[in-house]
Amino acid sequence: MKISAQTQLLRLSQGQLNLLERCPRQFQHTYLEQLHSPCDPEHEERQTLGSRFHLLMQQQQMGLPIDLFLLEDPQLNSWMKAFANAAPDILTPTTNGQTFRESEHYRILQVQDYLITVIYDLLIADNQQAQILDWKTYPKPPNKRNLEQNWQTRLYMYVLAETSDYLPENISMTYWFVQSDGNPQNIKFNYSISQHNQTEKRLHRLLNDLTKWLECYYQGGQFPQVPEGSKACDYCQYATRCERDQPTSEQMSAIKSTSYGIDNNLLNLARIQEITL
Numbered sequence: 001m002k003i004s005a006q007t008q009l010l011r012l013s014q015g016q017l018n019l020l021e022r023c024p025r026q027f028q029h030t031y032l033e034q035l036h037s038p039c040d041p042e043h044e045e046r047q048t049l050g051s052r053f054h055l056l057m058q059q060q061q062m063g064l065p066i067d068l069f070l071l072e073d074p075q076l077n078s079w080m081k082a083f084a085n086a087a088p089d090i091l092t093p094t095t096n097g098q099t100f101r102e103s104e105h106y107r108i109l110q111v112q113d114y115l116i117t118v119i120y121d122l123l124i125a126d127n128q129q130a131q132i133l134d135w136k137t138y139p140k141p142p143n144k145r146n147l148e149q150n151w152q153t154r155l156y157m158y159v160l161a162e163t164s165d166y167l168p169e170n171i172s173m174t175y176w177f178v179q180s181d182g183n184p185q186n187i188k189f190n191y192s193i194s195q196h197n198q199t200e201k202r203l204h205r206l207l208n209d210l211t212k213w214l215e216c217y218y219q220g221g222q223f224p225q226v227p228e229g230s231k232a233c234d235y236c237q238y239a240t241r242c243e244r245d246q247p248t249s250e251q252m253s254a255i256k257s258t259s260y261g262i263d264n265n266l267l268n269l270a271r272i273q274e275i276t277l
């Protein structure tokens with residue numbers, strides 16, 4: 001059965017593609033069954049602060065006053081001050097009437113039976129080039145390669161190239177990490193036609209898989225799990241549901257083969273996870 005025949009076109013964001021690639025079963029539980037547990041309060045607080053920073057940047061770009069918010073929130077105030085020092089041209093642009101700037105810029109692209117949606121924190125474009133900017137309110141990640149492979153980087157530039165006249169070579173994406181030891185840092189990615197073609201292939205492969213898995217799911221099946229022993233299961237909230245919270249057969253063999261017959265680390269692992277049950 002075609003997906004479109006039985007449901008509306010499914011919207012997909014970069015976060016959903018990341019999850020789908022990490023573990024299809026996790027995608028099933030999170031998005032199709034909405035089984036995810038509420039965030040822990042600390043995480044929620046960080047998220048709220050991050051959302052407030054995004055909102056503030058949006059207001060600032062729209063030319064609305066933000067001073068009152070900054071007075072009330074010392075954390076936002078220090079992020080904003082540091083960001084203004086590090087990237088004055090972003091916060092106080094020269095207005096020449098030739099440059100398009102929009103925060104929370106939304107784009108949508110249909111690929112197969114899916115609506116791929118992206119929201120750019122800020123898009124700056126002129127008749128030569130287009131820059132996508134994204135704010136992150138956590139410290140700069142050490143691994144640029146991982147960020148490059150992340151669906152947010154690939155999809156954001158892919159969708160812009162597909163939905164505008166800009167050549168891939170004239171598109172870039174820059175992440176700003178506002179919390180990097182009080183001194184915001186950025187990571188910039190340029191784009192190219194070969195990256196565009198690679199992303200297209202990768203996207204189509206993943207969506208073909210998703211269509212197959214959805215068809216199986218609507219007939220009573222389940223999305224595939226990652227192989228036993230995968231790191232993804234170690235921190236997954238569905239480990240109990242997936243029966244991945246017990247030592248694997250390899251770990252059991254390791255327990256049996258230690259000279260004492262018991263490996264304390266594995267025993268501890270098993271014990272900790274039993275308490276979780």
Ligand code: SF4
Nearest residue numbers: 023026225233236242
């Ligand atoms: S426990 Fe492992 S297999 Fe199950 S959803 Fe999580 S990551 Fe996937």
